[in-house]
Amino acid sequence: MCIVLYFLQLLLPQDVFVEVIVSRVEAGHHLFILQHKHPSYQALPTLTQHMQLCYSQPGCPSLPTPLEVGVVCAAPVAGCGWQRAQVIQYHTEFGTAQIRYVDNGGYDTVNSATLRQIRSDFVTLPFQAAEVLLDNITPLPGEVEFSLEARVALEELTANVALILKVTGSQDGLPLVHIWKQTGDEVVLLNSLLAERELCSWFDTP
Structure with missing residues (x-):
């Protein structure tokens, strides 16, 4: 059974500050974050372990073709076992699919034959990675x-450190956010720091 789900995403709270970690940086303003102190996050290692045990066995059914955009599946990741993913695009002529990893973030283009149908008990945990854009x-x-x-600068600023995030709006269906980092005794807004380093331009919200 193939599963198409759009409501499983762990949402970011509105109008409050939340502690997060960055799991992947896509561009200088585009990143994936994890709410690592949310109770559901603690269940992710167990889910990952169970998926590895399941999909390392032969006979797990592949996704039927043509792949349906939005379908949730299990995808192999080199050196990382199996992860939950969602099909974003399917290219029939090449037999490839663009997928988004829903728990660690990031996109990839893979051979569609490597994707597997996901068991229903593997989609009870909310998708952990939230895709966001830096505001201003x-x-x-x-x-x-x-x-x-x-x-590269954003990757270095956010690597292996807890950050503070606040949702400020939305754009193209993604949350716009401000992200702060503790640097010594100072709390720095990374959005403005990138502008101060002349890596982007700052604009004030109307």
């Missing part, structure tokens, strides 16, 4: 996208 920043003048340098 845009690419530098004359640039269409954020630079590689901005992404």
Whole structure:
């Protein structure tokens, strides 16, 4: 049985500060975060272990083709066992699918034959990774996208450290956020820090 679910995402609370960690940086303003102190997060290692035991056995059914956009599945990850994923696009002519990893974040393009149908008991835990955009920043003048340098800087600023996040709005269906980091005795807004380093431009919310 294939499962298409859109309501399993662990939502970010509105109008409050929440402690998070960053699991993946996609671009200089685009990242995935985890609410690592949420009670459901503590169940993720057990789920991952059970999925590994299940999908390391032969005979797990593949996803039927053509793949349905939005379907939740199990996807193999090199060196990381199996993870829950959602099909974002399916390319019939190449036999490939673009997927989003729903617990650790990030996108990948994979051979659709490697994806497996997911057991219903593996989708009771909310999807842990929330995809967000940093508010109040845009690419530098004359640039269409954020630079590689901005992404690398954001990765370095957010690596292996707890951060404070607050939702400030939404754009293209994704939460806009401010993220703060404790640096010594100072709490720094990373959005503005990237602008101060001239890696992006700052704009004030109307």
